[in-house]
Amino acid sequence: MYNDEVMERYQNPRFYGKPGKYNISLEESSTTCGDHIHFYIEIEDGKVKDIGFEGNGCIISMVSSDLFCESARGKTVEEVVGTDPDKYVSEFPVPISPGRLNCALLPLKSFKKVQEKLKK
Amino acid sequence: MYDVRTIREDFPILNREVNGKRIVYLDSTATTQKPRKVIDAIVDYYENYNANVHRSVYKLAAEATDLYENARKNVGDFIGAKQEEIVFTRNTTESLNLLSYTLESSMKKGDRILISEMEHHSNILPWMRLEEKGILLDYAKIDSNGYLDIEDFKKKLKKETRIVSIVHQSNVLGTINPIDELSSLAKENGSIFIVDAAQSVPHMPFRVNENFDYVAFSGHKMLGPLGIGVLYGKRENLENLQPFLRGGEMIKDVDFHKVSFEDSPIKFEAGTPNVEGAVGLSAAIDYLQDLGMDNVRTHEKQLTKYLMLKFADNKNITVYGPNEAEKRGGVVAFNVKNSQLLRKAKNEGIRLDDFIHSHDIASFLDDSNVYVRSGHHCAQPLMRTLKVTGTARASFYVYNDFEDAEILASKLGDIGVQ
Numbered sequence: 001m002y003n004d005e006v007m008e009r010y011q012n013p014r015f016y017g018k019p020g021k022y023n024i025s026l027e028e029s030s031t032t033c034g035d036h037i038h039f040y041i042e043i044e045d046g047k048v049k050d051i052g053f054e055g056n057g058c059i060i061s062m063v064s065s066d067l068f069c070e071s072a073r074g075k076t077v078e079e080v081v082g083t084d085p086d087k088y089v090s091e092f093p094v095p096i097s098p099g100r101l102n103c104a105l106l107p108l109k110s111f112k113k114v115q116e117k118l119k120k
Numbered sequence: 121m122y123d124v125r126t127i128r129e130d131f132p133i134l135n136r137e138v139n140g141k142r143i144v145y146l147d148s149t150a151t152t153q154k155p156r157k158v159i160d161a162i163v164d165y166y167e168n169y170n171a172n173v174h175r176s177v178y179k180l181a182a183e184a185t186d187l188y189e190n191a192r193k194n195v196g197d198f199i200g201a202k203q204e205e206i207v208f209t210r211n212t213t214e215s216l217n218l219l220s221y222t223l224e225s226s227m228k229k230g231d232r233i234l235i236s237e238m239e240h241h242s243n244i245l246p247w248m249r250l251e252e253k254g255i256l257l258d259y260a261k262i263d264s265n266g267y268l269d270i271e272d273f274k275k276k277l278k279k280e281t282r283i284v285s286i287v288h289q290s291n292v293l294g295t296i297n298p299i300d301e302l303s304s305l306a307k308e309n310g311s312i313f314i315v316d317a318a319q320s321v322p323h324m325p326f327r328v329n330e331n332f333d334y335v336a337f338s339g340h341k342m343l344g345p346l347g348i349g350v351l352y353g354k355r356e357n358l359e360n361l362q363p364f365l366r367g368g369e370m371i372k373d374v375d376f377h378k379v380s381f382e383d384s385p386i387k388f389e390a391g392t393p394n395v396e397g398a399v400g401l402s403a404a405i406d407y408l409q410d411l412g413m414d415n416v417r418t419h420e421k422q423l424t425k426y427l428m429l430k431f432a433d434n435k436n437i438t439v440y441g442p443n444e445a446e447k448r449g450g451v452v453a454f455n456v457k458n459s460q461l462l463r464k465a466k467n468e469g470i471r472l473d474d475f476i477h478s479h480d481i482a483s484f485l486d487d488s489n490v491y492v493r494s495g496h497h498c499a500q501p502l503m504r505t506l507k508v509t510g511t512a513r514a515s516f517y518v519y520n521d522f523e524d525a526e527i528l529a530s531k532l533g534d535i536g537v538q
Contacts, residue, residue, distance in 0.1 A: 002480075002483075002484075032495060032496070033477070033479060033495065033509065033510065034496070034503075034508075034509020034510055035477075035509075057477060058477030058478075058479045058480045059476070059477065059480045060479070060480070060483075097483070097486070099479075100479065100483060103479060
């Protein structure tokens with residue numbers, strides 16, 4: 001299924017679990033798929049200092065979450081929120097069919113809530 | 121003689137190749153493919169007969185009206201009902217909503233509606249909306265084999281139960297419910313009995329009996345076009361119901377502040393109807409009649425039995441619903457465990473789901489042109505009962521053969537050994 005990079009990521013996610021320190025906890029579910037992602041994020045000076053995730057769902061959503069954490073780390077919240085979904089999907093290690101877009105974009109959708117949380 | 125090879129030639133889409141290979145369509149529970157005869161009937165209608173029905177006096181309009189009404193008669197004959205007992209709707213969902221909205225006025229706070237845990241959302245949500253009025257919605261349980269728990273059904277059939285609305289064949293488990301028995305119980309209790317027949321009328325011989333008050337089904341799930349559905353209602357029932365939608369066509373006389381409605385079924389068909397759809401559905405029924413509904417049922421039963429035997433050989437596959445092909449329709453919902461993946465993840469301290477997600481299964485099969493459905497199948501309460509987030513689902517129809525089942529089973533075998 002999928003390619004080696006995706007399967008390897010799925011079995012050995014780099015960002016699975018809570019980071020040592022985090023000040024934001026975010027949960028997102030995709031009701032149509034039953035996917036569930038829980039992000040733990042340490043924000044410092046408007047930047048993603050550390051990030052990790054837990055959850056369950058399809059291979060695409062789990063691998064996407066892991067890749068998302070990798071790309072988000074070190075960036076400002078604005079930069080991450082401003083990620084272009086089309087670009088994000090086009091850079092995914094396997095082609096994403098229209099029916100699977102939601103799976104791949106779940107972490108992006110979830111992260112947008114960080115800004116609301118920061119305002120509170 | 122039932123010859124799938126010949127049948128398949130009647131379906132232009134099944135000749136399509138993707139990446140140089142034929143497609144294996146195993147999602148007829150969602151919608152079916154259309155035979156040339158149905159496509160031709162629709163084209164013929166537009167090329168030779170199109171006019172608005174029940175209105176104009178010229179020849180074309182009269183011919184269009186005849187086609188439309190003959191289609192109604194054909195649908196009636198197909199299920200043992202009278203022509204005037206057939207209301208054309210958009211689909212099963214609209215048929216059931218029509219009932220929810222028109223029966224509502226006769227219901228009061230404290231009344232109850234009984235459905236089951238294996239209903240499609242289309243037979244849940246129209247009734248759930250009445251909970252806002254203080255009407256109670258009860259769910260008869262299913263047992264561990266995917267059968268309806270009749271004792272629980274009896275227990276929940278209370279004197280306040282005004283409506284019993286039950287799926288004939290589950291779109292997930294494939295379970296065929298004993299609707300004759302259930303309808304007798306409902307009638308003894310004085311309840312209105314409704315059958316969601318979306319998955320049964322297309323797949324087996326079906327006759328309405330005197331205990332059925334209403335029956336709903338969709339044209340597109342039985343080789344007909346999209347956008348045409350049916351509500352059967354016993355004549356006296358339909359006559360006593362108020363209209364659902366109001367407007368063109370459905371009146372006898374309109375004054376400034378007064379209206380008298382047409383007789384049923386026209387009373388329920390406000391606005392210009394889907395004549396093309398009715399004509400297409402009628403052609404689909406002719407096609408099915410030529411095959412013989414007994415033959416259709418037997419064919420699907422054989423395929424289901426074969427696939428379930430194949431699945432039984434693969435210890436990674438969990439099948440949901442009854443084990444006996446005799447008591448289930450041609451739909452097989454399943455999940456696949458990947459033991460190796462799970463074992464490896466466990467060693468690394470990572471929590472993975474027991475099953476490979478159904479969307480991953482469907483995407484994997486898609487690579488080989490094997491088309492199955494994945495997800496919750498519009499039956500989320502059932503998914504909660506089964507304690508899964510979703511399943512993959514293969515379903516058969518007249519044009520599937522043993523090779524289709526074989527390809528599916530062997531592709532799933534490939535996942536297991538990865």
